[in-house]
Amino acid sequence: MSFDSLLLLMVLREFSPYTFNTLISEYKKLDSISLLDKVFEPPLPPEALFKRIIKKVELIPEQFSLELLLKFLLGIDNSNSTASYREQGLNYKIKGINYLERVLLENVPETELRDQVVFKNYFEPSPSSMDSLIHKILAHENWAISFGRFGKCFCLGSSQEEVSRRKNFALGILSAQGEKNTELLLKSEAFENLLVKVAEDGGLEDILTKLVLLNSSEHLLDTIIIKYHELLKRQLSMLGYSPSSSEVIKTAEIFDFLEQYKSHTEKINIIEFLEIHFQHLCIESIRILIEYITIQKLICLEQNYLNEYSKSYIEIICKVRSHKAYKLLAEFTLDSSAKSDSVKEHIKTLSLEEKDGIKAGIKNLPEFELGRVHKNQTLISMGLNY
Known part of the structure; x- marks a missing residue:
């Protein structure tokens, strides 16, 4: 237990035994939970528990020091926000950890x-x-x-x-x-x-490789991909660049930064990874991984990011060929005129078989995923309305 909490509990026991016993009585009514690293939250918030104790012991305004002592012990009003207090304080109660019980026993229970x-x-x-x-x-x-x-x-x-x-x-x-x-x-x-x-x-490569082998890890896999990408966006934003924009990479500083992240992902065959795990990944993770494919391709300062990103999108969709993939491409195409123009230019370079595959994939999407009007708009934007 934190030394501060231990010392103040001893002071409370000597200064006001009745308040100390009331605190113990109310605290013991709280049950623990078993979720890992989730701090127990009582049925009543700490403020309400504090008010119940104050009411039971009938504190008078002149006993301000006792009131402040209780606030400190219950972690109210940020009266103590140090890390040791949060993790070793009276208000930290999870399964297997009960600091008040340790104080009362004057020892650590055998189960803890x-x-x-x-x-x-x-x-x-x-x-x-x-x-x-x-x-x-x-x-x-x-x-x-x-x-x-x-x-x-x-x-x-x-x-x-x-x-x-x-x-x-x-x-x-x-x-x-x-x-x-x-x-x-x-x-x-x-x-x-x-x-x-x-x-x-x-x-990143080692983490992704291990996670895909574990059952029930899909959510964590998405979370790692998204959180890692958030760092990239924050740092690029500080450099004044947004990967989602259509502008070219204007400065060597930005390019050097992207090269650094390219080194983090270049050993991963992201195209193959997406082919295998596409259906299990969330939409946001798929978009991010396509962005990484694009970063791997950037080799000169004059390249237009959106142009390369659109090309990567189409490359993946042509390999995966699922409802989820075609819906993703349709949403990307309809998002802006710049994106639709870019997609249209790249589709022109595809074979007739590939064009027919995308067209059929869009047309066969269930109505609840993409309505008829939006299907027609998508095909027109792609230049596939023949």
């Missing part, structure tokens, strides 16, 4: 992990102990929950050793299929953030 043991494993892991930590997290629920609390330590630092450590840890978790807590970790925000960080370090 000691924070010192967790700290040693997470913050000072040696290469030889990494496998042991991975095994504990995958096999024991209390260790899986501990990852939700302290797994962020793997995202710290940028030295070669730290980058390698988090990558090895993440891939070690993803490589263990069918383990007890694998599904729990795949739903964890802490693990999601770790994978995004590994992708940022240049490990």
